Amino acid sequence: MILRIEDLDEARCRPEFSVASIEDLKWFGLRWDEGPDIGGPLGPYDQSKRRHLYLDSWEKLRDGGFIYPCRCSRRDIEGAALAPHDETDEPIYPGTCRPPNSSVGAAVSAAEPKTLPSRTSAATTSGINWRFRVPEGEEMRFVDLRLGQQSGEAGKDFGDFLVWRKDDVPSYQLAVVVDDAAMRVSEVVRGEDLLTSTFRQLLIYRALNLKVPEFYHAPLIRDDQDRRLAKRDASLSLRELRRKGIQPEEIRRRFLR
Numbered sequence: 163m164i165l166r167i168e169d170l171d172e173a174r175c176r177p178e179f180s181v182a183s184i185e186d187l188k189w190f191g192l193r194w195d196e197g198p199d200i201g202g203p204l205g206p207y208d209q210s211k212r213r214h215l216y217l218d219s220w221e222k223l224r225d226g227g228f229i230y231p232c233r234c235s236r237r238d239i240e241g242a243a244l245a246p247h248d249e250t251d252e253p254i255y256p257g258t259c260r261p262p263n264s265s266v267g268a269a270v271s272a273a274e275p276k277t278l279p280s281r282t283s284a285a286t287t288s289g290i291n292w293r294f295r296v297p298e299g300e301e302m303r304f305v306d307l308r309l310g311q312q313s314g315e316a317g318k319d320f321g322d323f324l325v326w327r328k329d330d331v332p333s334y335q336l337a338v339v340v341d342d343a344a345m346r347v348s349e350v351v352r353g354e355d356l357l358t359s360t361f362r363q364l365l366i367y368r369a370l371n372l373k374v375p376e377f378y379h380a381p382l383i384r385d386d387q388d389r390r391l392a393k394r395d396a397s398l399s400l401r402e403l404r405r406k407g408i409q410p411e412e413i414r415r416r417f418l419r
């Protein structure tokens with residue numbers, strides 16, 4: 163088991179948060195074999211220290227014609243006429259900046275150098291989004307270890323997705339694939355709200371020619387009103403429950419049905 167700190171979002175991540183997470187997870191009873199607190203052969207285990215790896219992969223995706231620069235704002239995409247939404251209610255990218263199939267390489271090499279992510283500093287903004295071009299109409303499949311056969315259609319169930327954000331940060335999709343492959347992760351266990359993301363990630367694995375792990379998507383923890391918990395439900399954070407004197411065994415009993 164590996165503990166990895168996903169701290170790429172500078173606005174939301176502070177070193178004291180990871181320290182607190184580690185403390186809470188240990189209190190809850192989790193133990194890991196590799197992590198930022200104990201080291202390991204495949205570190206560093208903080209994503210903020212792995213930027214060069216994401217950049218290498220971004221470069222491969224660009225050179226392979228898998229991604230293209232996108233100048234749309236979130237508002238542009240949401241405002242696109244009748245933009246269909248995927249199951250997580252993310253609007254499907256309408257393809258505004260998507261180059262025609264035959265000219266992917268040309269369009270990308272024509273991008274000005276200043277639009278490329280900076281190698282030197284995480285603080286330098288590249289000012290442009292980079293999107294993965296999904297193979298329109300292709301049926302993607304994988305067998306989930308809990309839910310069985312899963313399938314989704316590229317372009318319909320999910321659209322062209324971000325691999326690099328204009329604030330010069332790799333997307334979640336790119337970073338976890340690069341890390342899971344580099345850290346030789348064999349099984350990914352995560353919430354079932356990320357089922358659709360798995361299709362996106364499969365495309366990145368394929369484009370980068372990386373070994374795909376197995377996936378287990380767990381049911382989401384819900385509150386008494388059967389609503390799924392979000393980060394804003396601070397009252398049900400491990401830290402808060404612990405502060406109230408609730409024991410780990412009770413949390414398992416109450417929430418992990």
Ligand SMILES: [Zn+2]
Nearest residue numbers: 232233234259
């Ligand atoms: Zn665009």
